[in-house]
Each structure stands twice: as structure tokens, then as C-alpha cells.
Amino acid sequence: MSDAPTDHPAPAAHPELSALALEPYAPKAQRAIWLQIYHRLAEAIERGCVAPGSKLPGEVQLAELFAVNRITMRRALALHQSEGRLQARKGVGIFVRQKPRHFEVRSDMTFADSLAADGGVISTRTLLLDRAPASAEAARLFGLAPGAEVIRMHRLRLLDGAPIYLSRKEFPPARFPRFEADYAQSGSVVAVYRAAGIPHYRRAETRVRGGLASREEAEILGLTPKTPVQHVTAINRAPDGAAIELNRGCWPMASVELVFSEDG
Amino acid sequence: MSDAPTDHPAPAAHPELSALALEPYAPKAQRAIWLQIYHRLAEAIERGCVAPGSKLPGEVQLAELFAVNRITMRRALALHQSEGRLQARKGVGIFVRQKPRHFEVRSDMTFADSLAADGGVISTRTLLLDRAPASAEAARLFGLAPGAEVIRMHRLRLLDGAPIYLSRKEFPPARFPRFEADYAQSGSVVAVYRAAGIPHYRRAETRVRGGLASREEAEILGLTPKTPVQHVTAINRAPDGAAIELNRGCWPMASVELVFSEDG
DNA sequence: CAGTGGTCTAGACCACATG
DNA sequence: ATGTGGTCTAGACCACTGG
Structure with a gap:
């Protein structure tokens, strides 16, 4: 197959990848081929040879490049998706994610402040704001009857x-x-706290639990389903000790570091 | 548990699994077959139909049971390994892991106390205790010259x-x-702290970061490589403020919940 | 429509652990 | 020597997205 450069409108054919693909593989069973491909891709991405946000060649084309079967190629790609470096979109292509910035989310700040401190432009989308039956944990925490209504908010x-x-x-x-x-x-x-007469509050408890993204979480966060994520549950209390918020957060595992230090 | 590491030779044919495998699959493309198999297995394990510690039938046998290709079967099994429910050992078989107990590891306790509070029998193996060049972070933390020696300890x-x-x-x-x-x-x-004249210390900082287990970590913890894990870095300080310990921990993601609360 | 990623199959060879 | 899980291939069909 002669690689006739028909007018590719965009992604520049990634000559860097071609170079990587040319090196011979290490002796068999030393390391699995798909792992070797994975490492070469990792290096290319880490060094910025392939631009963040850019689209990779298709799976079949990549498989040809690296001279392996498409399934083998997919294993290397899948691991990168788990680690948050790549993102596949069905019917569209595989994209290099923005370099995973490690946010330091501090227990003594709001998340917004933690994020802003890092120098990026943070925006917020309120996905949902309504009243709905309390979750079991919220009902217990707020001292409500099971099934009583709470104010519910989802934000991205x-x-x-x-x-x-x-x-x-x-x-x-x-x-x-x-x-x-x-x-x-x-x-x-x-x-809202202030308007309700709560000028100060405290993060009383934070729980961190790893898991794999549900289909819904993956969709909202732009992740591959079953990607590892961090589930963070935080409880805010008013100075009088009453719980005023139960927050269940979900972060892509690869892009956050949670920091808990003893003083604010 | 009376389940000693000595292997019971009898896999007992798992009639429960046969029953699960008989149900027809949902209409195509509703959910992938491997995901349906995954869910059936999850339910069987969660309900205790297959005993923790027991060995599953071989992959080929399972694939026959569920009437799918071995590769398809492997996808379902692989996801369970990621979530810590199953553990495959090459040349041996696939085993049901002990039900993942969620430890609450509190920032205001030693890990040992956190664990003991849960009612299990905790033992410790010191894998390594020697002197070696400091890691970059330790050198900075302790105020040592790069490459200076520190006391190094690995424990399981x-x-x-x-x-x-x-x-x-x-x-x-x-x-x-x-x-x-x-x-x-x-x-x-x-x-050791006490003997060195440090009767009290404080956990000054704790950092949590998700990742995938390295080959070495997986081997030590008895996990499948690339299983999600939590990396926890903790810094202990003496009352005078000097750092006295840098600890890098690694937990199977599925079996730990880290809890940080404001008072001890 | 064409191209993409997602799924599934049938068959093969290997390295490993066990008896 | 046997059976196990780990890897790899060749080919196929599907669902989704975009122009």
C-alpha cells in the first residue's frame, strides 16, 4: 500500500509516530509488544511530539504503522485511556488529552480556590438545581426523615x-x-451560605475512594467508561455544628492529587 | 478465617455459575455481552455464591459455560481484576479475592490503628531495612544534600x-x-520515635494520588499489574517542626477508603 | 455516505506453575 | 507432561459520527 498523501485536511500525518514505529521490537517475551507500543506512545505524548488536543491516526492506520494487529494496537491505546492520556470517541477518532495537570485539592480551601491557585481558567456549568428526595446518607446527616426533600445541585x-x-x-x-x-x-x-446567615463554615470530613467511572460520569467528564476516578465525599458544617452540605465529587484519577495538611 | 494459604484442591465445579450461564443474553447491542457476563459474575461473587479464596474454572471452561469466545470471557474477567474481585495467577488459575473490606484510614491515627479498629487480624512483614541514598523529595524534606543517606524501610x-x-x-x-x-x-x-526522644509526632501532610500498580507493587500486593491503586504520601513531623518521616504507601484502590476529619 | 471506534470469533503459540 | 493464564493474529460485523 503506497501511502499516497491525499489531501489530508488536518492532523499532519504525525511523522513522529512513524519514526517511533520503525524501531524493532525487543526480543519476544521480554516485554509484550503491546506494552512496548504503549511505552513508545507514552514517550511521544509526554515529550509533546503529538500535540495535546490533536487527533491520532485511526486504529487501523496505527496498527499498520506499528506492524501489529488492530487488537494488539487497541491494548496499548486502552491503557493510555485508563491513564487519561488519550480519549477515544466512537465514530470520530482518538484524541490526545490535555496534559493531565495535577491539581492540588486542599482540604482547607474550596475546590474552586484550589483550582484557581494553579493558574488555569476555571469555569463552572450548573447542570442541575432542583429539589428531590434525600439520599440515605444526606437524610441521616441532615436529620431528615427518609425520603424527605433536599436541595440538589450538580455542577461541572x-x-x-x-x-x-x-x-x-x-x-x-x-x-x-x-x-x-x-x-x-x-x-x-x-x-448562598452568607445569605443564609452562615458567614463561615468548615470542611468537617472528607472521604476519598477510588473507583471506575460509571457510564454517566464518563460521559459528563469526557472519559472512557470504566476509567479510574476518585470519588470524594465532603461534609460541610456550620459553626453550630450542623451539617449544611453533602458533596459527592468525581475526578478523573489521573488529573488530581488531594492534599490534606494540618493548618489552613 | 480458616482459609489458610494452602490450596484446597477441589474447585467444586461451581454449579452456581452454570445456572448463571444458562440465561439468554439481552438483545444485541443493548449491552455488550462481556459486560453482561461481568455483571452476572459480579452478582455471583457479591452474593457469595462463589466462595472467597476459591478457584474459578479455567478460562476455556468458563468461555464454554457462557457460550462465548475465550477473548470475550477474558474481558469480563479483566474488569473484575481491575476492581479487585478476582486475581489471576499465571499457570495456576483465577481466584476469588477476599471480599474487599473498606478500611477507613484516618489521618489522625497510625495506619495500624485504623486497620485494627476494623476488627481484622493485622500482621506486618518488614521487607527491607537499610540505608540508601535519599529520594529527591526526602532530601529536600530532611534538608540533606542530594544523594545523602537515609534510613529506608519497606513494610507490608x-x-x-x-x-x-x-x-x-x-x-x-x-x-x-x-x-x-x-x-x-x-x-x-x-x-523508635520514643526511643529517639520524640514522644509525640503529628501527621503534617497527607497526599493522595491514584495510579496503576507497577509490576513490583502488583507482585508484592498480589494484584494484577496495572490494577488501580492509591498512592498515599504522608509526612510526619516532630513537635519542633522537623520532618522525621516520609512515607509512600500503596493500597489496592478497591479496598481502602481514606477519611480525613477535623478532630482526632 | 464513508470512516471511526467497539465488539466478537476461531485458532494459535508462549511462559509459567504444578504434579 | 499437563493445564493454566498471557499474548497475538486475521477477519468480520456493528453502532456511531460526520460531511
Whole structure:
């Protein structure tokens, strides 16, 4: 097959990859071929040979490049997806994700402050704000009857336009009779706290639990399903000790580091 | 548990699995077959139909049971390995792991206390105790010249005989001139602290970062390589503020929940 | 429509652990 | 020597996305 360069409109054919693919593989069973391909790709991505955001050649083309079967090629690609370096979109292609920035999410800051401290442009999309039956944990935490209503909010945080953090919050309605109005005005939960007469609050407890992204989480965060994620549950309390927020967050595992230090 | 590491030779044919395998699959493309098999297996394991520690039928046999190709079967099995429910050993078989207990590892306790609080039998194996050049982070933390020697210790924690936590510690030698002797006598790092005139210490900082197990980590912890794990870095300081320990821990992601609360 | 990634099959060879 | 899981291939069909 002569590689006739028909007018490819975009991705520049990635000559870097071709070079990588030419080296012979290490003796068999030394390391699996798919792992060797994985490492070569990792190096190419890490060194920036393939630009973040750019589209890779198709799987079949890559498989030809590296002279392996498509299935073998897919194993290398799949591992990179697990680690957050690549992102495949069905019917579209495989893309190099923005270099996974490691956010330091500090227990003594709001997440927004933690993110902003890193120098990126953070934006927020409120996906959902309504009233719904409390989750079991929220009901217990807020001292509500099972099935009682809470204020529910889903928000997506984006860094330079790319989804980076999904949070699902519940609030006790008794404390926030005007939640929707206050939030609409400020767009800030801390402002809602203030408006409700809670000038200060404290992060009373934070729990971290690893898992694999559900289909829904993966879709919202732009991840491959079953990618490892961090589930972070945080409880905020008012100075009087009452719980005022239960927050369940979800981060791509590869792009966050949680930092807990003893003083604020 | 009376389930000693000695292998019971009888896999018992797992009639439960046969029953699961008989149900027809959902209409095509509703959910992938391998995912359906995955869910059936998950349910069987969760309900205890297949005993923890027991050996599953071989892959070929399983593939026959579920009437799919071996590759397809392997996808279902692989996901369970990622989630810590199954563990494959080459040349041996696939085993059901002990039900993943979720340890609450609290920032205000030693890990040992966190574990013991859960009611399991915790044992410790000291894998390594020597002096070696400091890691970059340890040198900076302890204020040593790059390449200076530190005391290095690797320990493995086991719950009921099963590996559950790997820790790799570094200590500044100046603070602990008799580390080896003190540790040999007590087997406890806290006791070494005391013997060195540090009756109290504080966990100054804890960092949590998800990742995939390296080959070495996987081997020590009895995991499939590239299984998701939690890397926990902790810094202990003496009352005078000086760092006395840098600890890098590694947990199977599926079996730990890290809890940080504001008061001890 | 054409091209993409996602799934599935049938068969093969290998390295490894066990008896 | 046997059976195990790990790897790899060749070819096929599907669902989805985009122009």
C-alpha cells in the first residue's frame, strides 16, 4: 500500500509516530509488544511530539504503522485511556488529552480556590438545581426523615474548557429557604451560605475512594467508561455544628492529587 | 478465617455459575455481552455464591459455560481484576479475592490503628531495612544534600494473611542514630520515635494520588499489574517542626477508603 | 455516505506453575 | 507432561459520527 498523501485536511500525518514505529521490537517475551507500543506512545505524548488536543491516526492506520494487529494496537491505546492520556470517541477518532495537570485539592480551601491557585481558567456549568428526595446518607446527616426533600445541585467544573470535576451536592432546605434565588444571583455556594446567615463554615470530613467511572460520569467528564476516578465525599458544617452540605465529587484519577495538611 | 494459604484442591465445579450461564443474553447491542457476563459474575461473587479464596474454572471452561469466545470471557474477567474481585495467577488459575473490606484510614491515627479498629487480624512483614541514598523529595524534606543517606524501610501489612498495604518509608539518620536496634527490639516505628526522644509526632501532610500498580507493587500486593491503586504520601513531623518521616504507601484502590476529619 | 471506534470469533503459540 | 493464564493474529460485523 503506497501511502499516497491525499489531501489530508488536518492532523499532519504525525511523522513522529512513524519514526517511533520503525524501531524493532525487543526480543519476544521480554516485554509484550503491546506494552512496548504503549511505552513508545507514552514517550511521544509526554515529550509533546503529538500535540495535546490533536487527533491520532485511526486504529487501523496505527496498527499498520506499528506492524501489529488492530487488537494488539487497541491494548496499548486502552491503557493510555485508563491513564487519561488519550480519549477515544466512537465514530470520530482518538484524541490526545490535555496534559493531565495535577491539581492540588486542599482540604482547607474550596475546590474552586484550589483550582484557581494553579493558574488555569476555571469555569463552572450548573447542570442541575432542583429539589428531590434525600439520599440515605444526606437524610441521616441532615436529620431528615427518609425520603424527605433536599436541595440538589450538580455542577461541572472545567479547566480551559475541558471537564475536570463533577460535583453532586445536597443541602438541607430548612437552612436555605431561598437557595435558588440566592444562587441565581451569585452563582456561588459560599455566597448562598452568607445569605443564609452562615458567614463561615468548615470542611468537617472528607472521604476519598477510588473507583471506575460509571457510564454517566464518563460521559459528563469526557472519559472512557470504566476509567479510574476518585470519588470524594465532603461534609460541610456550620459553626453550630450542623451539617449544611453533602458533596459527592468525581475526578478523573489521573488529573488530581488531594492534599490534606494540618493548618489552613 | 480458616482459609489458610494452602490450596484446597477441589474447585467444586461451581454449579452456581452454570445456572448463571444458562440465561439468554439481552438483545444485541443493548449491552455488550462481556459486560453482561461481568455483571452476572459480579452478582455471583457479591452474593457469595462463589466462595472467597476459591478457584474459578479455567478460562476455556468458563468461555464454554457462557457460550462465548475465550477473548470475550477474558474481558469480563479483566474488569473484575481491575476492581479487585478476582486475581489471576499465571499457570495456576483465577481466584476469588477476599471480599474487599473498606478500611477507613484516618489521618489522625497510625495506619495500624485504623486497620485494627476494623476488627481484622493485622500482621506486618518488614521487607527491607537499610540505608540508601535519599529520594529527591526526602532530601529536600530532611534538608540533606542530594544523594545523602537515609534510613529506608519497606513494610507490608497483611489482613488475615492477605497483603493489604505496602509502605516505603524514609527517615533522617541524624535523628535516629540507633534506628535498626530500636526497631529490631520493638518492631514499631512509634517506639523508635520514643526511643529517639520524640514522644509525640503529628501527621503534617497527607497526599493522595491514584495510579496503576507497577509490576513490583502488583507482585508484592498480589494484584494484577496495572490494577488501580492509591498512592498515599504522608509526612510526619516532630513537635519542633522537623520532618522525621516520609512515607509512600500503596493500597489496592478497591479496598481502602481514606477519611480525613477535623478532630482526632 | 464513508470512516471511526467497539465488539466478537476461531485458532494459535508462549511462559509459567504444578504434579 | 499437563493445564493454566498471557499474548497475538486475521477477519468480520456493528453502532456511531460526520460531511
